[in-house]
Amino acid sequence: MVKADVSQVSLPDLAGIVDANRRTDLVMAGIGISVLLIAMSLLAAVVIDLIVGGWPRLINPDFYLNFPSRHPLQAGIVSAWVGTILVMLVTAGIAIPLGVGAGVYLEEYAARNWITDFIEINVSNLAGVPSIIYGLLALGLFIHGFGLGETILTAGLVLALLILPVIIVSTREAIRGIPLDLREAAYGLGADKWQTVRLYVLPAARSGILTGTIVGLARAIGEAAPVITIGALTFIAFLPPSPLQASPPFINFEWLESPFTIMPIQMFNWVSRPQAEFHINAAAAGVILMVMTLAMNGVAIWLRYHLRRQVR
Amino acid sequence: MTQKSSHDPNVTPMLPKASAATNTERESLAAEVRKLSFWYGETQALKEITLPIANRKVTALIGPSGCGKSTLLRSFNRMHDLYPGNRYGGEICLFPENHNIIDLDPFMVRLRIGMVFQKPNPFPKSIFENVAAGLRIQGVQNKKLLGDRVEQALRNAALWEEVKDRLSQSAYGLSGGQQQRLCIARALAPQPEILLLDEPTSALDPIATAKVEDLITEIRNRFTVIIVTHNMQQAARISDFTAYMHLGKLIEFAPTGELFTTPQEKLTRDYITGRFG
Numbered sequence: 001m002v003k004a005d006v007s008q009v010s011l012p013d014l015a016g017i018v019d020a021n022r023r024t025d026l027v028m029a030g031i032g033i034s035v036l037l038i039a040m041s042l043l044a045a046v047v048i049d050l051i052v053g054g055w056p057r058l059i060n061p062d063f064y065l066n067f068p069s070r071h072p073l074q075a076g077i078v079s080a081w082v083g084t085i086l087v088m089l090v091t092a093g094i095a096i097p098l099g100v101g102a103g104v105y106l107e108e109y110a111a112r113n114w115i116t117d118f119i120e121i122n123v124s125n126l127a128g129v130p131s132i133i134y135g136l137l138a139l140g141l142f143i144h145g146f147g148l149g150e151t152i153l154t155a156g157l158v159l160a161l162l163i164l165p166v167i168i169v170s171t172r173e174a175i176r177g178i179p180l181d182l183r184e185a186a187y188g189l190g191a192d193k194w195q196t197v198r199l200y201v202l203p204a205a206r207s208g209i210l211t212g213t214i215v216g217l218a219r220a221i222g223e224a225a226p227v228i229t230i231g232a233l234t235f236i237a238f239l240p241p242s243p244l245q246a247s248p249p250f251i252n253f254e255w256l257e258s259p260f261t262i263m264p265i266q267m268f269n270w271v272s273r274p275q276a277e278f279h280i281n282a283a284a285a286g287v288i289l290m291v292m293t294l295a296m297n298g299v300a301i302w303l304r305y306h307l308r309r310q311v312r
Numbered sequence: 313m314t315q316k317s318s319h320d321p322n323v324t325p326m327l328p329k330a331s332a333a334t335n336t337e338r339e340s341l342a343a344e345v346r347k348l349s350f351w352y353g354e355t356q357a358l359k360e361i362t363l364p365i366a367n368r369k370v371t372a373l374i375g376p377s378g379c380g381k382s383t384l385l386r387s388f389n390r391m392h393d394l395y396p397g398n399r400y401g402g403e404i405c406l407f408p409e410n411h412n413i414i415d416l417d418p419f420m421v422r423l424r425i426g427m428v429f430q431k432p433n434p435f436p437k438s439i440f441e442n443v444a445a446g447l448r449i450q451g452v453q454n455k456k457l458l459g460d461r462v463e464q465a466l467r468n469a470a471l472w473e474e475v476k477d478r479l480s481q482s483a484y485g486l487s488g489g490q491q492q493r494l495c496i497a498r499a500l501a502p503q504p505e506i507l508l509l510d511e512p513t514s515a516l517d518p519i520a521t522a523k524v525e526d527l528i529t530e531i532r533n534r535f536t537v538i539i540v541t542h543n544m545q546q547a548a549r550i551s552d553f554t555a556y557m558h559l560g561k562l563i564e565f566a567p568t569g570e571l572f573t574t575p576q577e578k579l580t581r582d583y584i585t586g587r588f589g
Contacts, residue, residue: 112396181433185495187394189446189502190423199445204436 047290054284063284067237068266072277077285079236080266083152084221084292086240086255087262090156091163091220096213099164103171103209108197127165134162135229143230150231152240153256158226163216170212174205207304214300218293224264234269236261263289341407342367342506342536343388348414349401350383350392357383359560360402365506367407370528370537372551372568374544376583379557381540385508388538389425390418406505423450426499427508431515432491434483434498439475442483442494446502461501468534469497470527489520493527500535507531509539513546525550544584548572556580 057063066076106123110116138158148154178201186196202209240258243251263285270282343365350358358380365371373381383392390413392398404413406424413421426446434442441448443462452458462479466472471493475486483494492512499507509528513521528537528550541547547554548568555565556579564571564580575581 179433181429181431182435184391184394184427184429185433185435185498186445186449188389188391188422188427188429189449189498190419191449192419195449199448200435 047287050283050286050290052283054280054282054287057280057284058287063281064288068235068261068269072275072281075270075278075281077263077266077281077288079239080261080263080285081288081292082239083236083260084262084289086152086243087155087159087227087260088217088221089243090153090256091159092213092217094156095160095163095167095216095220098160099167099213099216100171100209102164103168103175104197104202106168107172107175108193108201123165123168127169130225131162131223132225132229134158135226137161138226138230149257150233150259151257152260154230155227155232155260155262156256158230159220159223162223162226163220166216166219167209167213170215171205171209174208174212175201177208178204207307210300210303210307214296218296221293221296222264222289224262224268227262228265228268232265233259233261234265263292340367341365343407343413344405345384345403346405347402348384348387348404350380350387351399351401352383353397357560358387361557361562363555363562363565365536365538366553368533368536369552370532370539370550372547372554373538373540373557374542374547374554374583375557375563377542378559380560381555381557382510383560384557385510385538385540386427388413388506388508389422389427390414390416391427393418423502424504425506425508426502426504428492428495428499428510428512430511432488432495434486434491434494437483438480439483439486439494440479443497443501445498450502461503462497465497465501468500468527468531469493470523470530471497487520489516489523492516492520492524496524496527500531504535506536506538509537511540511542514542521546544572556583558583 051058062074063076064081065078066074067079068077069075102123106116106120110119135158138154138161142148142154142157143150148157182200182204183196186200191199236259240255240260241252243253243255267282267285267289270278270285273279341364345361345363345365348358348361349356361380361384363371363384373384375381386392387400388404392400400414402414405411406413406416406421413425435445437445440462443465444452444458447458447461452461463472463476466475471490474490475494478485483491486494492515496507496509496512513524516524525546528539531537532550532552539547539551551568553565554568554571556563556571556575556577558579564575564577566576571580572584575584
């Protein structure tokens with residue numbers, strides 16, 4: 001008797017609750033989709049605007065192979081994209097080992113005391129420092145202090161500094177995400193700390209580390225402010241010496257000391273010209289810069305997928 | 313109620329001898345815990361435990377949750393040293409040298425004492441590399457030796473027939489039960505003096521559990537095994553000696569048959585008859 005009462009009373013109530021929940025779900029999904037649509041359409045508008053604006057130059061092979069020029073129709077981006085790639089090489093070569101090393105140290109080795117806390121807080125804060133401050137630091141330290149000049153090396157260094165916090169933080173997150181039982185398994189076999197980190201923790205964390213690294217590099221590739229601050233050229237009609245050569249030792253590092261320009265600076269330079277023809281070039285350069293960033297993210301996704309499949 | 317006759321230090325050396333008559337030529341004890349206490353920060357988890365570990369026998373640690381049996385087990389290979397704030401008192405003597413494990417270098421201890429954990433935790437590597445891991449950590453390079461020891465360990469863990477054709481495949485492709493036997497093989501490959509098993513079957517289904525129990529029975533005369541288990545039937549089935557712990561104290565220690573049939577302490581009796589725990 002009592003049971004029957006309960007079912008009669010509660011069944012309609014349950015249905016009502018389920019319906020209400022479902023309505024809430026629908027409303028939330030609707031809000032989510034519209035927010036997403038707004039963001040996506042803004043992004044699409046920018047991209048389409050750039051592509052349409054830069055189309056005449058984008059389809060012209062000379063654009064990719066010519067140096068800048070005062071004639072808009074002959075101006076190209078060869079020195080800019082080569083410069084960007086070389087600067088990124090330096091940035092990655094410095095920021096990845098330093099950042100991963102610092103992340104591993106802070107997460108695995110550093111004693112838990114106030115000094116470590118202080119370093120941690122500062123690393124997190126560094127990620128929020130405006131990029132132009134890094135430019136000023138580089139101008140004072142690398143150029144006037146160390147006399148490195150307005151070179152690819154200096155630009156690579158400043159961008160490496162800029163993204164170092166991102167790489168450190170993401171390395172730490174990735175390492176922290178490795179389950180404790182994996183470490184205990186390694187320690188249980190008598191592994192020391194470095195063996196555990198090198199053989200088991202880092203390989204398991206590498207996809208996370210890689211993601212953070214690429215996010216950092218993708219930020220660096222679009223930065224203009226710090227590189228302008230250190231005095232990168234805006235008009236350059238020659239390429240740095242090639243890193244590869246036909247005669248032994250086949251590689252050289254003269255390019256590190258070469259003057260350079262990079263894509264965002266080239267774009268900024270064209271945007272600030274009064275002639276409308278240059279704005280076409282700027283739009284086209286913007287598209288190429290975005291393609292470079294997307295390609296880098298694509299490589300990251302591919303690598304992550306590949307590594308994860310290897311691990312599982 | 314804490315100290316009682318069956319694990320009195322004066323009596324313990326006799327214990328293994330009595331039941332290990334067939335192995336009289338071997339040392340009778342692999343290790344002996346002497347007045348071991350342990351603190352997690354301010355909390356005392358073990359209170360003056362004294363316990364002999366018979367050589368090449370299976371010793372089971374049983375007791376309700378929180379009784380300290382896993383804490384005791386993890387003291388044998390100094391696993392507590394990985395985390396700050398932990399403190400030991402007393403001794404765990406490792407024979408034949410009679411060295412105190414608490415004073416030895418923990419990395420050295422772990423090279424001599426293997427461990428298998430509650431959840432299977434293979435490395436994200438191939439089956440072969442998982443079993444070879446301990447040897448690689450010890451710096452073994454010789455391919456022939458590695459291959460031989462891996463095969464031997466996998467045979468010991470009753471896994472060889474199942475995996476011999478897929479040694480280069482990922483260990484994550486194995487079932488949970490196979491993964492746990494792989495972890496046992498990984499712990500056996502460096503030929504440890506003592507093998508610690510921390511509830512090795514609690515995450516496994518009954519069939520996988522039976523296989524792990526079979527393999528423990530299989531290796532019991534070649535390795536010294538200490539096993540923590542929640543499952544009293546399991547302790548009764550596979551162990552030679554059983555220690556019952558309660559609230560960080562050792563209540564009773566006896567040959568398994570005796571402890572389950574004629575427990576001397578009321579707490580032990582209550583636990584094994586299922587009155588609590």
